[in-house]
Amino acid sequence: MALEACDLLIEAGHVVPVQPHGVVLANYAVAVRDGAIVAVLPVADARARFEAKDVVSRPDGVLIPGLVNAHVHNPMTLLRGVADDLPLMEWLQGHIWPIEAAVISPEFVADGVTLAIAEMLRGGTTCCNENYFFPDVQAATYRKHGFRARVGLPVIDFPTAWARTADEYFDRAGEVHDQWRNDPLVATAFAPHAPYTVSDANFERIRMLADQLDVPVHCHVHETAHEVAEARKNLGQSQIARLDRLGLVNDRLIAVHMTQLTDADIALCAERGVSVAHCPESNLKLASGFCPVAKLAAAGVNLAIGTDGAASNNDLDMFGEMRTAALLAKAVGEDASAFDAFTALRAATLGGAKALGFDEAIGSIEPGKQADLVCVDLGALETQPLHHVVSQLVYACGRHQVSDVWIAGHRKLESRILVDMDVDGIVANARQWRDRIAAVRTA
Structure with missing residues (x-):
């Protein structure tokens, strides 16, 4: 035979x-x-x-x-270590945003993503959920290197190098989505930055388009106690309640961080099929708070794991993230059995795939899957x-x-050696970006 x-x-x-x-x-x-x-x-x-x-x-x-990194800002690998040991808003407004304003460009995005791909592959990550500017360049870079990604289409209520007005953000989002809608490796999602930087009108527009295009919505939600308190003071409701009012709390929502949650918030997420992208090491480093992972898991909420960007972690190491997630869940839940090893591995693979809408194709080793x-x-x-x-x-x-x-099925790493990637060139390129960024900071 x-x-x-x-x-x-x-x-x-x-x-x-x-x-x-x-x-x-x-x-x-x-x-x-x-x-x-x-x-x-x-x-x-x-x-x-x-x-x-x-x-x-x-x-x-x-x-x-393959591990699925459910929340990244991969061009920010080039900002690794530029502003450490600072609280979130000081880190973001006082350091990251000013540097980005000076250096962000298609070249910056392509080079940062390339560095990130090399790092992720050497750490066993084969798919990521990207959230940054110039998604057209991101998508092309992921595709060039045969890396699987869900690329975010950014929306934020102020001008950036990517777009100047709300209409331009949405017009450009549509163009990128159309370009990649049938690609076997690269897909898109809407990526509104956060409730405190996106208006009701833009969130409503995102909800309508996400339904029409059948794509997820990837958003920072309930990241810090301060922003949650501000929302309650200014709007009379929490961020998740506001998103629910706008029709966004559903099975398309990938809610990132979620460190400040009531039992009612958790029940709502479970009922509506929300996925939570848990970024434990970034949350710890920025003192953002603790995601109640054990409670979310007990309620049946789909949990994924992300590293966040290398500017706030400072690596893209999903093995480290799994371990931190498992240990932190036990401490926060005061339960040594919480978020056991199998559950942590599932969150880093099939949980991430489900959050991204890729679970029919990846996330487990089963006949018929990629x-x-x-x-x-x-x-x-x-x-x-x-x-x-x-x-x-x-x-x-x-x-x-x-x-x-x-x-x-394509070999990307063989006996620790990257296939078809120039490691020496990537390192040399990262060093010239270090020098360019240093010049900006001292100007």
């Missing part, structure tokens, strides 16, 4: 499919054809069934779905002995243990 042809067969010591939840498969293989997963089966059965063009054997490796796959080497002494695979992934291993990465 002739063997079945496939493009790629990955044999791993363990496979964690994420769906079904809580499952770890020992000595399993994943077969890939035309960029999609065609089978998940024991290694011996895979060898008996498939003839692969490429066989990758990782006996000490754990194969997981082969966005990551192999993590747990053979190092730092992750030995291997009693519990997922506990080691979340609580012990680091992103430096990511050995191999594929997106839609």
Whole structure:
């Protein structure tokens, strides 16, 4: 009997499919054809069934779905470390926005995204939810490097280098959406900055267009106690209540941060199908507050994990973010069993995919889904002995243990070496941006 042809067969010591939840498969293989997963089966059965063009054997490796970074500002990798140890509004208004006003350009965005892609791939991230200016340049850069992304179409109530008026923001958003609407890797979302920087009229326009175009709405919501208190004082209601009044609290909403929530807020999000993008390390660093992850999970709210931008984190390390999310949830919830390792991994994969509307294609290792796959080497002494695979992934291993990465079956990282990316050139380019930004700050 002739063997079945496939493009790629990955044999791993363990496979964690994420769906079904809580499952770890020992000595399993994943077969890939035309960029999609065609089978998940024991290694011996895979060898008996498939003839692969490429066989990758990782006996000490754990194969997981590619990590989904549910909230990023990736051009801001070029601002990593420029303004640390400051509260959010001082950091933003006193430092970040003035620097951006001086340097932001299509070139800045393309170079920052390229640096971010290289960092994310080396850390096992294969998809991100982007929120920044010049989405046309972002989308082209992600596509150039074969990286999966949901690119935000920015809306904010003041002029920027991207657009000057409300009409221009929406006109340009429509153009970018139309350009990328059928792309297999890059899609769009509306990205209103925050309730305190977007008017009711613009939010209503976003709601109407998001429904028409069938895209998510990606927004910072309830990020700090100060902004929530200001909303109550000035509007007589919380930000989430205002968004609900405007028709935006629904299953399209990706609510980022959500550090200040009442039980009623949580119940509303659960009822309406809101996804929450939890950014624990950025929230900690900016002293923004604590997202009540355990309560959200108990209520059935879909949870995703994001790093936020490298200017406020200061990395794009989803392994570190998973660990921080799990530990912080236990402390905030005063429950050592809260947000266990399997749940944290799910939030960083399938939870993120669901938030982005990509869960039919990615987020778990199942036949029919795209082969966005990551192999993590747990053979190092730092992750030995291997009693519990997922506990080691979340609580012990680091992103430096990511050995191999594929997106839609295409090899992006091989034995820690980036494929088709010039690391030396990316580093040199980042250094010249450092010098340009330094000149702006001292001018």
